[in-house]
Each structure stands twice: as C-alpha cells, then as structure tokens.
Amino acid sequence: MNYLSQAQLKLYLDNWYKTVQKANEYMQTEQPWTKLKDETKREEGIRDLQFLLWVVKQLAVLSAPILTEGFVKMQRIFGNEDIAALQSSIVSYTSRPSSSK
Amino acid sequence: MEDFSISREGKTFGIPLPFDSKSVSYVWFDALLNYVTVCQQDGFWTEDTEKVHVLGKDISRFHAIYWPAMLESAGLPTPDKEIVTGFFTVDGQKMSKSLGNVVNPVEVVEKYGRDALVFYLLYDIPIGTDGDFSWERFHNSYDAILCNSWGNLVNRVVTLCKKNDVTSGIIGS
Numbered sequence: 001m002n003y004l005s006q007a008q009l010k011l012y013l014d015n016w017y018k019t020v021q022k023a024n025e026y027m028q029t030e031q032p033w034t035k036l037k038d039e040t041k042r043e044e045g046i047r048d049l050q051f052l053l054w055v056v057k058q059l060a061v062l063s064a065p066i067l068t069e070g071f072v073k074m075q076r077i078f079g080n081e082d083i084a085a086l087q088s089s090i091v092s093y094t095s096r097p098s099s100s101k
Numbered sequence: 102m103e104d105f106s107i108s109r110e111g112k113t114f115g116i117p118l119p120f121d122s123k124s125v126s127y128v129w130f131d132a133l134l135n136y137v138t139v140c141q142q143d144g145f146w147t148e149d150t151e152k153v154h155v156l157g158k159d160i161s162r163f164h165a166i167y168w169p170a171m172l173e174s175a176g177l178p179t180p181d182k183e184i185v186t187g188f189f190t191v192d193g194q195k196m197s198k199s200l201g202n203v204v205n206p207v208e209v210v211e212k213y214g215r216d217a218l219v220f221y222l223l224y225d226i227p228i229g230t231d232g233d234f235s236w237e238r239f240h241n242s243y244d245a246i247l248c249n250s251w252g253n254l255v256n257r258v259v260t261l262c263k264k265n266d267v268t269s270g271i272i273g274s
Contacts (some may be wrong), residue, residue, distance in 0.1 A: 021251050023254055
C-alpha cells in the first residue's frame with residue numbers, strides 16, 4: 001500500500017499483477033477441479049478453492065482504487081451488495097461534472 | 102521568490118477587483134481559489150484531510166509555487182502532495198489532428214471500458230515523466246493482464262466455488 005500513498009502506481013500494479021500470476025500458477029499446479037472429482041482428495045480440493053477465493057477477494061480489494069468498475073461487479077458476484085453500492089456511489093460522485101457537485 | 106501581481110489592467114473579461122476598478126483578477130489567482138471554495142463546501146480542504154493535486158507539468162509552476170504562496174498568505178493549509186504528470190506521444194509521434202493519431206479517451210472508454218484505459222495509463226506510463234501511448238501495449242495489457250490473467254482467474258475460481266458451494270475464502274491451506 002506504500003506504493004499507493006507515494007503515487008508509485010506502476011510499481012503498485014506490477015506487484016498486484018505478479019500476485020495474480022502467482023494465483024494462476026497455484027491454480028494450474030494444484031488443479032482443484034481434478035481433486036474435486038476424486039473422493040479421497042475432494043477435501044484438499046475444497047481447501048484449495050477456499051484459499052483461491054480468499055486470494056481473489058484480496059486482489060479485488062487491492063484493485064479497487066484502479067479497477068473501480070470491475071470491483072463493483074466483483075462485489076455483486078460475492079454478494080456484497082452494500083460494498084458494491086458504496087463504491088458505485090463513490091465512482092458516480094467522482095464522475096459527476098464539477099458544476100453539479 | 103519575488104511578489105507576483107494578482108491583477109491585470111485594461112482587460113474587459115475577468116473578475117473585477119474591488120480595490121482597483123481598472124483591473125480584473127489575474128486568471129490563475131481566481132482559478133486556483135476554486136480548489137478551496139469547492140472543496141471546503143464538501144469538507145475536503147481542512148487541516149485533517151490529505152490534499153493531493155494531480156496536474157500536468159505545464160501548470161506545475163502555478164500549483165507548486167503560486168498556489169502554496171496564496172494559501173500561506175491566507176493562513177490556509179497547503180497541499181500535502183503534487184503529483185505531476187508528463188506529456189503523451191502516441192506510438193512515438195506527437196499527438197496531432199493532422200496526423201490523425203489523437204487518442205480520444207471517451208471513445209476508448211466506450212469501446213473497452215473505463216478500467217481498461219485507467220489500468221493501461223497507470224501501468225504503462227510512469228507518473229512524473231513524459232510517456233508514450235502505444236496501441237499495441239494497450240491491447241496487450243487489456244488482453245494479457247485484464248482478460249486472460251485477472252479475468253480468467255476470477256472466472257475460474259468463482260465458477261468452481263459456485264459449483265462446489267464454496268462461499269467463504271480462508272487464509273492458507
């Protein structure tokens with residue numbers, strides 16, 4: 001978050017993207033969809049998914065200052081309607097023509 | 102720093118000065134004051150709020166020298182940070198109507214969405230220096246990063262979670 005406060009946005013997004021890549025690598029390595037088909041590994045597959053879901057939620061929060069529209073969509077997918085509505089109101093506030101503020 | 106004049110004599114268009122009927126206010130003097138008059142209405146310009154200006158390098162003199170001087174003379178809090186952006190070229194060339202290479206941000210947003218444009222500009226063009234807008238790199242960041250990498254990750258995880266009734270994420274496994 002230090003990058004954000006120092007307006008080092010490229011470095012901030014570089015690190016965000018590296019984490020996205022790591023999450024994709026984890027998914028590809030662990031292949032939870034394969035484990036879920038095997039009763040002996042199903043529990044492990046569920047744990048992988050829980051971990052990946054946690055990572056995706058964190059990445060979504062970290063993307064919020066930049067990917068504002070995507071963040072709102074994701075919060076709706078996660079059922080966080082209140083957060084989506086709040087972010088949506090912030091986006092529409094900052095998008096208003098200055099004369100109407 | 103030397104004093105600077107806040108009036109312009111003999112101009113017909115401008116804000117009249119109450120102490121000099123022949124002059125109007127220097128445009129940068131009344132324009133900069135908008136930051137305070139507008140932000141104060143919404144409670145954003147106080148000692149407690151962080152005041153950050155994002156501006157182009159061609160107007161940094163007015164924001165980084167004149168503006169703090171004006172605020173200090175009025176006893177008002179000065180900005181905490183000035184983020185100064187550079188100029189753009191497009192694919193290595195100066196942006197111009199005659200070259201037909203002007204990037205219209207409204208059209209880009211309509212076609213690709215706001216997130217795609219904001220992400221590209223912040224990811225590819227460092228703040229503080231001049232930058233080059235490249236359509237090739239724009240499409241690369243849109244396709245490779247936002248769609249194939251981030252979008253695909255979200256899509257796969259959410260689909261699998263829904264299918265398997267995984268609703269809450271946990272740390273570590």
